[in-house]
Amino acid sequence: MFSKACEYGIRASIYIGQQSANGRRVGLKDIAAEIDSPEAFTAKILQQLVRAQLVASVKGPAGGFELTPEQLRTVTLRQIVVAIDGGAMLQGCALGLPQCSAKQPCPMHYQFLPIRDQLNELLRTHTIGELASKVHEGLGFLKQFS
Amino acid sequence: MFSKACEYGIRASIYIGQQSANGRRVGLKDIAAEIDSPEAFTAKILQQLVRAQLVASVKGPAGGFELTPEQLRTVTLRQIVVAIDGGAMLQGCALGLPQCSAKQPCPMHYQFLPIRDQLNELLRTHTIGELASKVHEGLGFLKQFS
DNA sequence: TACATACCGGACAAATTTGTCCTTTAATTT
């Protein structure tokens, strides 16, 4: 569905959000450990998100990553996905036709449309803050433990 | 959504199906031209589908690829997708958790479930033969032309 | 000011996906 980078990006954002809701800023090492992702690679992805202003960062001692209250409230899953994977998978043709549309639809065009629409809606209507509180309440997990 | 290989595989299968419904066996060159895909790469993908017995092939002069009446009737989009991309994208967790389930769900687990179910159902309930006739009737296209 | 901390950025490396080329194998035709 999403790229590895995107999966890490989403999980990281949610974890940062969860900690930010508690006033805690988190470092890269902590994040990678908590979401079970490769540290250096996660750093690259966070850089992208910071540049896209979906996540905030502070350098130096006691620095790290955080979500501002505004970001917690407004940043959606969709923005994270688009920042990392681009919009192709949320718009493109399932069969890869470059100009697939009602004008010249691929044979699955009208069948895939509602599913893609739902996916877009799903990503658009869920904020990082909302998902973070779900994790905080123990209703969702960002890594598995046995 | 799907890999390039899978997109080519689906388009190729549908084109072969459309021609087979008319009793025509088609060669690789013809297929690649009609679905606008790289010839040699398409060959590899068709080999996979032939091995998985989702497409039939005949060597030698007047040989080529075809779908048997049985294949036209029974092979589903889902079988093509699984043969090429594997089942991961049709089952795995959207956030990449290896053991995501109701036991320890990712924060999006229950939101993604219905969408994934619909996607599975969509792929499961559409046969290549059905899609081929759609193309045959001009209701769907496998490549774009202006 | 010096030092320690932690993100930033670029270069590099490994793995996977995408794509090509060429030889072999099977089938048909002459």
Next chain:
DNA sequence: AAATTAAAGGACAAATTTGTCCGGTATGTA
């Protein structure tokens, strides 16, 4: 049987994704 046709298969190459490493830069502290 020989030649021709077309898929099968293996090796290789390019591109992309995934992942690592390290010096630079900003920030806080002593």
